[in-house]
Amino acid sequence: KSSxxxxxxxxxxxxxxxxxWILVSPQxxxxxxxxQTEKRIEExxxxxxxxxxxxxxNIRVNGEKNPNYxxxxxxxxxxxxxxxxxxxxxxxxxxxxxxxxxxxINRVICFxxxxxxxLPEMEVEDIKNVVDLWQKQYEELGNIDxxxxxxxxxxxxxxxxxxxPHPHGQIWAQSSIPSLVxxxxxxxxxxxxxTGKSLLSDYxxxxxxxxxxxxxxxxxxxxxxxxxxxxxxxxxxxxxxxxENLIQFSETEKxxxxxxxxxxxxxxxxxxxxxxxxxxxxxQSPTDGELHPEWHFHMHxxxxxxxxAEVKKFxxxxxMLAEAQRDITPEQSAEILKNLSTVHYKTK
Amino acid sequence: KSSxxxxxxxxxxxxxxxxxWILVSPQxxxxxxxxQTEKRIEExxxxxxxxxxxxxxNIRVNGEKNPNYxxxxxxxxxxxxxxxxxxxxxxxxxxxxxxxxxxxINRVICFxxxxxxxLPEMEVEDIKNVVDLWQKQYEELGNIDxxxxxxxxxxxxxxxxxxxPHPHGQIWAQSSIPSLVxxxxxxxxxxxxxTGKSLLSDYxxxxxxxxxxxxxxxxxxxxxxxxxxxxxxxxxxxxxxxxENLIQFSETEKxxxxxxxxxxxxxxxxxxxxxxxxxxxxxQSPTDGELHPEWHFHMHxxxxxxxxAEVKKFxxxxxMLAEAQRDITPEQSAEILKNLSTVHYKTK
Ligand SMILES: O=P(O)(O)O[C@H]1O[C@H](CO)[C@@H](O)[C@H](O)[C@H]1O
Ligand SMILES: O=P(O)(O)O[C@H]1O[C@H](CO)[C@@H](O)[C@H](O)[C@H]1O
Numbered sequence: 001k002s003s004x005x006x007x008x009x010x011x012x013x014x015x016x017x018x019x020x021w022i023l024v025s026p027q028x029x030x031x032x033x034x035x036q037t038e039k040r041i042e043e044x045x046x047x048x049x050x051x052x053x054x055x056x057x058n059i060r061v062n063g064e065k066n067p068n069y070x071x072x073x074x075x076x077x078x079x080x081x082x083x084x085x086x087x088x089x090x091x092x093x094x095x096x097x098x099x100x101x102x103x104x105i106n107r108v109i110c111f112x113x114x115x116x117x118x119l120p121e122m123e124v125e126d127i128k129n130v131v132d133l134w135q136k137q138y139e140e141l142g143n144i145d146x147x148x149x150x151x152x153x154x155x156x157x158x159x160x161x162x163x164x165p166h167p168h169g170q171i172w173a174q175s176s177i178p179s180l181v182x183x184x185x186x187x188x189x190x191x192x193x194x195t196g197k198s199l200l201s202d203y204x205x206x207x208x209x210x211x212x213x214x215x216x217x218x219x220x221x222x223x224x225x226x227x228x229x230x231x232x233x234x235x236x237x238x239x240x241x242x243x244e245n246l247i248q249f250s251e252t253e254k255x256x257x258x259x260x261x262x263x264x265x266x267x268x269x270x271x272x273x274x275x276x277x278x279x280x281x282x283x284q285s286p287t288d289g290e291l292h293p294e295w296h297f298h299m300h301x302x303x304x305x306x307x308x309a310e311v312k313k314f315x316x317x318x319x320m321l322a323e324a325q326r327d328i329t330p331e332q333s334a335e336i337l338k339n340l341s342t343v344h345y346k347t348k
Numbered sequence: 349k350s351s352x353x354x355x356x357x358x359x360x361x362x363x364x365x366x367x368x369w370i371l372v373s374p375q376x377x378x379x380x381x382x383x384q385t386e387k388r389i390e391e392x393x394x395x396x397x398x399x400x401x402x403x404x405x406n407i408r409v410n411g412e413k414n415p416n417y418x419x420x421x422x423x424x425x426x427x428x429x430x431x432x433x434x435x436x437x438x439x440x441x442x443x444x445x446x447x448x449x450x451x452x453i454n455r456v457i458c459f460x461x462x463x464x465x466x467l468p469e470m471e472v473e474d475i476k477n478v479v480d481l482w483q484k485q486y487e488e489l490g491n492i493d494x495x496x497x498x499x500x501x502x503x504x505x506x507x508x509x510x511x512x513p514h515p516h517g518q519i520w521a522q523s524s525i526p527s528l529v530x531x532x533x534x535x536x537x538x539x540x541x542x543t544g545k546s547l548l549s550d551y552x553x554x555x556x557x558x559x560x561x562x563x564x565x566x567x568x569x570x571x572x573x574x575x576x577x578x579x580x581x582x583x584x585x586x587x588x589x590x591x592e593n594l595i596q597f598s599e600t601e602k603x604x605x606x607x608x609x610x611x612x613x614x615x616x617x618x619x620x621x622x623x624x625x626x627x628x629x630x631x632q633s634p635t636d637g638e639l640h641p642e643w644h645f646h647m648h649x650x651x652x653x654x655x656x657a658e659v660k661k662f663x664x665x666x667x668m669l670a671e672a673q674r675d676i677t678p679e680q681s682a683e684i685l686k687n688l689s690t691v692h693y694k695t696k
Contacts, residue, residue, distance in 0.1 A: 001434060001435060001436045002433070002435055002436065003435060003436040003437070004435040004436060004437040004449050005435075006447065009431065009433070009435055009449055010429060010430050010431055010449070010450045010451075010452070011447050011448060011449050011450050012447070012448050012450050012524060013446065013447050014446035014447070016443060016444060016446075020527045021524070021526075021527050022527070023429065023450060023526075025428075025429035025430070027431065028427055028428070028429050031426075031427030032409055032427075033511060034511045034512065035506055035509060035510060035511030035512075036506040036507065036509070036511075061380055078379075079376055079379030079380075080373075080376070081358060081371065081373035081376050081666075081673055081675075082358050082373070083357065083358055083375065085350070085357070086349060087349060087350055087351060087352040087353075087357055088349045088350065088351040088352060089351070089352040095364060095539075095547075095550070095551075096364060096550070096551045096554060096575060097554075097575055098361065098362035098364075099354065099359050099360070099361050099362070100359060100360050101352050101357055101358070101359045102358045102359050102360050102371060103358075104358070149670075151666060151669060151670045153665040153666060153669055154665070155662075155664050155665040158383055158384040159384065160662065160664045160665070161383060161384070161662025161664040161665070162383060162664075163381060163382045163383030163384075164382065164383075170665065170666070172666050172670070176360060176369070178369075178371075178666075178669075178670035178671035179368045179369050179370070179670070179671040179672070180669060180670055180671060181669075181670055181671075191443075199443075202443070202444070203443075203444045206444060206445075227444060227445055279664045279665040279668050279669070281665060281666075281668075281669040281670075283669070300668075300669060302668050302669075314503075314508065314509025316503050316508045316509040316510075316627045317501040317502070317503040317508070317509070317518065317627040317629060318429075318499060318501060318518070318520050318526075318629075320627050320629075320648075320650050321499060321501055321526075321528060321529075321627070321629040321631070321648060321650075322497075322499045322520070322526035322527070322528055322529055322629075323526035323527040323528060323529075324527070325429055327429075
């Protein structure tokens, strides 16, 4: 019997945020690929695009006109997944046909009036303005009586279902706590009740000692490839202090967050020298009026690419039916990301 | 207050197999799409392709030669995600760094020696041969001492990460019960303990009464769009009898399964008159040597397309961070699938 080597032997790792195992197959990284490749999109975008419904002063799909905004701009999504209407619904009990109406608000946040930019290409101060707006939106939406959860996220790149290159993100605020957040909350709670501490405080403290998976660190935040990451270059930004949500951020912390987002997304762009696609989003305490001492602010980055700008990881078949699976190990990805420059390749 | 209408109002539905809610947004189906479109691949394939490593008599990537097989053929995957090796591993306890070696076997199953076919284009008797092989493989692999779960699945189409159009599926057999199967099993168990019956028996009985989401039915199986389906045209084939796994299938039942698979996948191809991509796979009792009276055989089909051959549903951003979300309702999809012919468009 040879002894186990996590760089060579297939194994499973445990994700304590979702209480779930994932499969890691380090030996599989060099299988040949004859499957689908993605288009590399490298057009040079104009600063203002007449046909873009997010640009300053342009007309949107529903006929409304955007103001001549500078910097950030937020508006209600014209094709939201949620509606504000409060509808009559007789409560019903069923094992197999349980259904409940869901109220909510979908918003779009333009990060900049400059159509050609992306987060890594923006100045830290301008990303700070985005964080300011996230904070205000979380507070404003969270204060609405029927809104119990505010999901802030960004889909970047066509590969991630983004239909407009104008730098923007979204907010889906709703009355229920969504499934994955509810699971995270349960695990946060169990840990807090057991130890009196936040799960992520203890986790990042240990990561900071090991230094195997830390990509970036500043005064207030760390960026880490979680031990249980499933996407090839998945990362998580975690606040060092146990902050429950954006409202509790100081001005300095908002600047620190902007700065680590810039550095992390710059590394991403430098990886394959392309505008790196991902879905990213913030997990923070629900706005349900309860106390949430168990919560710890963090931001997930889920990028789909695997080998190069053209080949992504397909989460299909086995992954959809059985369990998430990854090829290169989190430690290998962390090493690669750690060594990348925080100077954007386009500015070199 | 207007009263709730599930054809118009956003709502959440409960999935009793995974104990999880999903978000349904019926009003969102007609938002405009300017995002990524998929390539329509309509090449005419040869019956035998010299460069295909799955065709009869050809050389594989690792230098081995396929036999001159007729019909089905199974072999160990040359680039598996699992390895058979039994490695030494000191048990460890950690809140954040839990890891366990995983043993297993990956196999590839060619459905036919004819490179140009897909399941819907095969004769029922030939699909029956595939079911026979699934049965034999489940039994053979399940009998191996360290194999406790056998996942049979198919990724069809480039969009689903399939890198070779030769009709084939895969088997990943392993020592652990994968995350999603473990969750399904837990919910099966709870229901069985409460009622003494199988969750899916009771569910399909009610679906057969309602007839709102049933697509196909024969002596032994039904194909239904689950009330809680997340993919636009997601379906599930369920055995009418509570069968725990493939070993318990009679010859007639194997033929019935082959026949409903042919009809369902034919409807899929007819939907957009194209070879319809999907991931499909069988959920059945683990091979861990325990009794599993709670288990009920079923097969999931997860197809990614939404509007047409070019536009898929992106499970990104909100879906990755918060909760699965769908636009058209399961009832609308069921209506569309129900009305499609079971005669393949290519043969008309
Ligand atoms: O084994 P294949 O067909 O090369 O690979 C495909 O199916 C596997 C199992 O669902 C996935 O892990 C891969 O991401 C996918 O590309
Ligand atoms: O709202 P958008 O950007 O049009 O749409 C995109 O993000 C949404 C939220 O993650 C997803 O539901 C859609 O599938 C995706 O295409």
